[in-house]
Amino acid sequence: MQELSEIQAREPIVGEETVDFQFQAFSDSIVVSVSSEIRGLAYLLNSIYIFTLSLMQDELLIRGAIAKGKLYHKKGVMFGPAFIEAHRL
Numbered sequence: 001m002q003e004l005s006e007i008q009a010r011e012p013i014v015g016e017e018t019v020d021f022q023f024q025a026f027s028d029s030i031v032v033s034v035s036s037e038i039r040g041l042a043y044l045l046n047s048i049y050i051f052t053l054s055l056m057q058d059e060l061l062i063r064g065a066i067a068k069g070k071l072y073h074k075k076g077v078m079f080g081p082a083f084i085e086a087h088r089l
Helices: 002-009 038-057 081-088
Strands: 022-026 029-033 072-074 077-079
Touching: 022 072, 029 038, 029 081
Parallel strands: none
Antiparallel strands: 022 029, 072 077
């Protein structure tokens, strides 16, 4: 999928480091995490919006969930209650 390749290959966006943006794709899932501050939420929602519009141009729809909670997400490793809750939703 071209959109995922573009996200993974892109240069960091100014301000991204302040929200601890992490992205990972595996199987048919995408996991994105950010800091729990309001800036992180705004950055997350904007990223989802841009990604969704890009997919809609290719006539692809997605579904997902947002969960707040403890999560370890670094360099391809992720675990924690927030991941389980998002999957459950």
